[in-house]
Amino acid sequence: MDYTAWPSFAAVLDRLCTMPRSATGRPYSNVELGQAIGVTHSYVAQLRKGLREPTLATVLAVAEALDVHPAFFVGGRRDRTADLPGRPxxxxxxxxxxxxxxxxxxxxxxxxxxxxxxxxxxxxxxxxxxxxxxxxxxxxxxxxxxxxxxxxxxxxxxxxxxxxxxxxEELAAQVEEQLETHRVMDSLGVNEVILRATATSPSSEVRTKALLALVRALRPEVEHEEVRRLLERPDHEPPVLDDAGPEVIDDEAAD
Missing domain, CATH: 1.10.260.40 (lambda repressor-like DNA-binding domains)
Incomplete structure (x- = not known):
């Protein structure tokens, strides 16, 4: 990930301040933005020139005033979402x-x-x-x-x-789910993941996703839905994947 390739906070802020606002049809002045976020116009000018380092609270306030998502200042989405400001x-x-x-x-x-x-x-x-x-x-x-x-x-x-x-928050949830999946897989170990799946503490949803990812990596020829059906059987028995391919449930025999 190339952090040096991002536009700076100052560059993004300056560009946003030069764009016409939908409400007035003209850009924000330093005075107007300063009044909107509770700082002086000179502080806004310094932020736009990169002479001051903004804090988290400043980024959130500026983003709200300019009607953009705060993540936009660090390379994220532009449109605001209903879950702002999110968790501490x-x-x-x-x-x-x-x-x-x-x-x-x-x-x-x-x-x-x-x-x-x-x-x-x-x-x-x-x-x-x-x-x-x-x-x-x-x-x-x-x-x-x-x-x-x-x-x-x-x-x-x-x-x-x-x-x-x-x-x-949406990105954070995705990142945390991915990290949790990796953590579970690491704790189980590649060779023992299926046998030990039912003995782990993570939720069944996280465990299932971890197993799906691992099985697909080890046996890419196995169909996704077939693996999920095997993993979600009522008796919670781990699937057996031998050289002949995935275990197949005989629906007629089950009836």
Missing amino acids: FAVKLNRLFTLVHPPGQGEMTPEAVAAAVRRRAEESGDTGWTIAPNTIRDLRSGKNSNPKLKHVVALAMAFGAEPAYFFD
Whole structure:
């Protein structure tokens, strides 16, 4: 994922401010936008020039005033959705800590996340995207509920997620489902996933999706609906996939 390819917050904001509004037919002035979000016109001017780093609250307020989705400022969707503003930042951040672990290890420490951010920043050639471990702790606990946008992006970088994850509830739900599926599959192990499926704690929906993904990867010739039918049998017995192909249920015999 190339973070350096995104337009900056300042570039997106400046472009939006030069576009005519549907209500008035003319662009927002710095004074008008400042009044709409409760800041001075000089602060808006600095944001548009990239001289000030916006906070999460500023991004949300500007997005509402300009009638765009806050995710639009970090490469996400433009149209606003009914679920805004969504869950608190700390809730989503803690979900990433829970779901994203290094192979064979437990939850990452704030120091490990800060180091991951630093490595990714160095790889991209922009060493400005860094964050301190104590800042991460404050964000996780909710002590700091208004991070700078650069810290939002930095944390997304550390966990390999799109920054829009922190703004877009629909995207966040998709990301968390995918991460949960991967977590389940990792915990089960490829060779034992089918035999151990009924002994795991995740929901049956997550477990079924994990098994479907694994079976399709191991046996691509198996039809999707046939696999789902086998996995959702009332007796919850795991399907048996031998060299002859998927187990076939004899509907007439069952009657």
